[in-house]
Amino acid sequence: MKISKNKKALSSIISVFMIILLSITAITTIGILLKKTSNQILTSPEFSCFDIKIEPLIKIEKNCYDSQTKELRIEIERTLKKREIKIDSLGFVVDYEADKKTDNFLCADSCSNCETLTQGRKIYYFGLEQKPKKVIIKINNCVVETKEVSEC
16 A cells, blocks of 8 residues: 555656746747847847937948049948848938939849948949039938038
8 A cells, every 4th residue: 555655646747847847848948939029029120210310320431423434432331230221222412402303223133233331442434514512312211421522
């Protein structure tokens, strides 16, 4: 009789131990899945224009118009951020202001002759007949920066 009582007591201890072990395993698995999901959300390419205004991805390092070659030169730099945001389109709005005229240029992944900046610096050249007053940079149709154009 004593032997069977000990087996029953041992059986309940093992059952409790197994339940605790399964609970810890389940909690760990759920924690890992939640962490992966939250990391995917944080590194998601989705952003708002407000995010870009607070933490700009691109800044104009230098821009100038060369009246001899009739070219506008825009040098931009991609700033590194904690979370990487994919730039689908990079827009350049050239504002002449004198006659309320603007020219729009778009650089996107779908274009074969223009690539968006992923990191570092890049210089873009635009052939223009007259010197513009200012240049506006847009990322995914959000205005990032406006800068006056100087003479080269």
